[in-house]
Amino acid sequence: MTCVPDATILAALERRLGPKGYISDPAAMAPWLTDWRGRVHGHTAALLSPADVSEVQDIVRLAAASRVALVPQGGNSSMVAGATPPADGSALLLSLRRMKAVRDLSADDNIAVVEAGVVLSDLHLAAETIGRRFPLSLGAKGTATIGGLISTNAGGTQVLRFGTMRALVAGIEAVLPSGERFDGLSALRKDNRGYDLRQLLTGAEGTLGVVTAASLRLVPAIGARAVAWVGLASPHAALRLLRRLEAATGDAIESFEAVPANALAMVLRHIPGTRAPLSGQHDWNILIEATAPLGAPDPVEQLTGLLAAAAGEALVADAVVASSEAQADALWKLRESIAEAERIDGAAAKHDISVPVSDMPDFLIEARAAVEERFAGARVIAFGHLGDGNIHFNVQPPLGIDPKRWLEAEGPRVNAFVHDLVAARSGSLSAEHGIGQLKLAEFARTADPVRLGALRAIKNALDPLGIMNPGKLVPEPAP
Ligand code: MLT
Ligand code: ZN
Numbered sequence: 001m002t003c004v005p006d007a008t009i010l011a012a013l014e015r016r017l018g019p020k021g022y023i024s025d026p027a028a029m030a031p032w033l034t035d036w037r038g039r040v041h042g043h044t045a046a047l048l049s050p051a052d053v054s055e056v057q058d059i060v061r062l063a064a065a066s067r068v069a070l071v072p073q074g075g076n077s078s079m080v081a082g083a084t085p086p087a088d089g090s091a092l093l094l095s096l097r098r099m100k101a102v103r104d105l106s107a108d109d110n111i112a113v114v115e116a117g118v119v120l121s122d123l124h125l126a127a128e129t130i131g132r133r134f135p136l137s138l139g140a141k142g143t144a145t146i147g148g149l150i151s152t153n154a155g156g157t158q159v160l161r162f163g164t165m166r167a168l169v170a171g172i173e174a175v176l177p178s179g180e181r182f183d184g185l186s187a188l189r190k191d192n193r194g195y196d197l198r199q200l201l202t203g204a205e206g207t208l209g210v211v212t213a214a215s216l217r218l219v220p221a222i223g224a225r226a227v228a229w230v231g232l233a234s235p236h237a238a239l240r241l242l243r244r245l246e247a248a249t250g251d252a253i254e255s256f257e258a259v260p261a262n263a264l265a266m267v268l269r270h271i272p273g274t275r276a277p278l279s280g281q282h283d284w285n286i287l288i289e290a291t292a293p294l295g296a297p298d299p300v301e302q303l304t305g306l307l308a309a310a311a312g313e314a315l316v317a318d319a320v321v322a323s324s325e326a327q328a329d330a331l332w333k334l335r336e337s338i339a340e341a342e343r344i345d346g347a348a349a350k351h352d353i354s355v356p357v358s359d360m361p362d363f364l365i366e367a368r369a370a371v372e373e374r375f376a377g378a379r380v381i382a383f384g385h386l387g388d389g390n391i392h393f394n395v396q397p398p399l400g401i402d403p404k405r406w407l408e409a410e411g412p413r414v415n416a417f418v419h420d421l422v423a424a425r426s427g428s429l430s431a432e433h434g435i436g437q438l439k440l441a442e443f444a445r446t447a448d449p450v451r452l453g454a455l456r457a458i459k460n461a462l463d464p465l466g467i468m469n470p471g472k473l474v475p476e477p478a479p
């Protein structure tokens with residue numbers, strides 16, 4: 001059990017962090033106390049914003065001494081309320097946003113060493129300055145921070161080729177729940193000293209310590225890219241197209257993102273400046289990005305030829321390949337705005353699921369029919385990372401019903417129904433967003449007890465006082 005922060009610890013923290021690092025003004029804290037989706041509202045006595053690792057260490061030491069819980073936070077763009085403090089005010093919010101130094105950029109090692117508060121789009125720009133690229137991207141790139149991306153093992157739209165954050169973290173610096181600094185920043189390509197703490201802290205959602213910096217893998221800068229929008233009849237046709245493109249292009253295909261007709265319509269309805277990329281309507285659309293290194297032939301011609309051949313065989317119904325960077329950005333905006341359009345559209349039961357890639361086309365058709373039959377009038381919007389077998393399988397309320405009330409009444413039943421369909425295909429109820437608060441109950445309900453036991457054992461070993469982000473990721477054992 002942790003303790004509510006009292007006046008003594010608050011005064012000690014205020015003295016140590018000064019006015020920039022210790023914020024207790026409710027108006028200044030307010031934006032950081034509600035999750036991105038606006039579903040979970042937290043409360044805290046203070047927002048702690050350290051400037052360097054030694055301040056993080058002192059915060060953790062003081063918290064451990066008083067048994068006060070800490071909730072680490074980056075850009076506050078968690079999809080599962082993983083960085084929102086509890087409503088009872090029992091925890092302090094620990095923001096890493098002031099720690100935003102790029103400590104080193106090495107073209108020889110292909111490594112960037114950056115602090116946890118660096119925003120993803122700033123890392124993209126920093127890598128460009130040495131002719132390199134950080135190959136992970138997602139819709140929230142303008143706000144998501146490196147610490148949060150590591151702590152959630154973020155995915156995004158380039159996983160197909162480069163993997164999730166796990167594959168890109170070459171080294172890590174973190175403050176453990178004891179207050180000790182773990183210096184694992186050295187970016188060794190080979191290091192076989194047993195349990196990999198770098199991997200343990202990646203995806204730990206701040207429950208095992210506070211990530212303060214990381215060494216991240218860079219790849220060569222892109223010479224040219226081809227971005228296409230393809231209309232086709234089914235996810236089965238889409239997967240056949242992906243495998244064909246991969247066979248023809250080697251590893252040039254980086255993104256293969258599915259956008260069903262209803263998700264596209266929602267974006268066009270809510271996001272200013274967007275327009276339909278194809279003249280007709282298609283049940284499924286795929287956004288494809290292929291890239292080529294500097295000096296290699298432009299991939300536009302090859303992708304255009306491959307899509308024309310696929311259209312000749314009726315695998316593709318229609319397609320457009322962007323003829324300028326502005327057009328490519330406009331196509332990407334359609335894909336990257338889906339989450340924002342959904343947020344504007346109103347509450348829905350959200351699921352971030354994965355099944356084996358080859359099962360996904362059948363799953364999409366069958367699960368949608370099953371949900372719409374079981375919950376009369378409910379509407380499925382299933383979009384995302386088809387090439388990774390990861391779809392955001394969201395269920396909207398029937399038209400004319402208040403979304404919030406529907407979600408309160410039906411949400412848990414809808415979640416359980418969808419997750420059971422996923423489990424039947426040996427899938428995961430969290431492919432890329434993590435567990436946070438919002439998936440905790442379903443994780444506890446569906447997870448193998450062996451998995452949960454191991455998770456709790458690791459948590460207890462590293463954080464015996466339970467001060468690091470309690471109530472997230474690790475379900476409490478049943479009483
Ligand atoms: C996406 O793929 O657009 C994001 O993961 C956001 C979402 O799931 O809504
Ligand atoms: Zn996603």
